[in-house]
Amino acid sequence: MAAKPSIAIVGPGNVATALALSLRKAGYRITEVVSRDLPDSRARARLLARKTGARAATHADAALHADVIWLCVTDDAIAPTARALARASSKKGNWKGKIALHSSGALTSDQIAPLRKRGASVAALHPMMTFVRGATPSLKGVAFAVEGDPAAVAAARRIAHDFGGKAFPIQKRNKTLYHAFGSFSSPLMIATLAMAERVALAAGVPKASVRDAMLPITRRTFENFLQGGTAAAFSGPINRGDVRTVARHLRALRKVKGAREIYLALARSVLDSMPVKNRRALRKVLG
Secondary structure (H helix, E strand, O other), X not given: OOOOOOEEEEOOOHHHHHHHHHHHHOOOOEEEEEEOOOHHHHHHHHXXXXXXOOEEEEOOOOOOOOOEEEEOOOHHHHHHHHHHHHHHHHHHOOOOOOEEEEOOOOOOHHHHHHHHHOOOEEEEEEEOOXXXXXXXXXXXXXXXXXXXXXXXXXXXXXXXXXXXXXXXXXXXXXXHHHHHHHHHHOHHHHHHHHHHHHHHXXXXXXXHHHHHHHHHHHHHHHHHHHHHOHHHHOOOHXXXXXXXXXXXXXXXXXXXXXXXXXXXXXXXXHOOOOOOOOHHHHHHHHO
16 A cells, blocks of 8 residues: 555554554544444543544444554454454455454464455554553554564554554464563563562551652663663672572561562572572572
């Protein structure tokens, strides 16, 4: 396609909102925002449609005349949605020449194979980015994993490029592991910070001061990681081999439910991959 293709977004959630607004900014025409026939879902679709100059529709009355149909629904809903759209298309014509995408990082393009059978070229295009309600992150510099049929992959790569992102191929068999990489990079990192807050409160740090206390060390750690990698950013008692301090941590952390187990799991995970002194003694105290 010489001109930028028109795009219909299926799903009005956090990912759909961020992608639709970014597509609009990148010069794409959003034709429809398609939602389930539920009050909250329809309200969100209408809001996103107003922001992007699109038409709000439900699955039952969606026209889907766009060049690209992008499914931005939850992972569990991708296959059922694709089947429903394929059934509906039997009354509205086939998908020949269309591109069908989904945005899951864990699932392959085969989830929307029913649309391929109707004539579409299908692919999965996943941005390595976190999406939360009320925030629209820039996609500039974001990595996009892509796999699927050649024509759909080409269209997906162009979209990622127009976002200012960087597309790279991912093999189907590696998608779940790739998605777990994303979990370590964002939600599980937040889980670690949430536990750090709980430990701080148990230590008597005033609640209003916890995040201010965390910010400098967390920011510096991440900057060290970006500048020098994991080994250069790794510090603290395990790095120094301070066995007695680690043992004290383990005793004290019994006061905070779940904290000791997380500490042990993370500490054990670095013994063979990070620069560590007194490795044998640490292994013994960590169990």
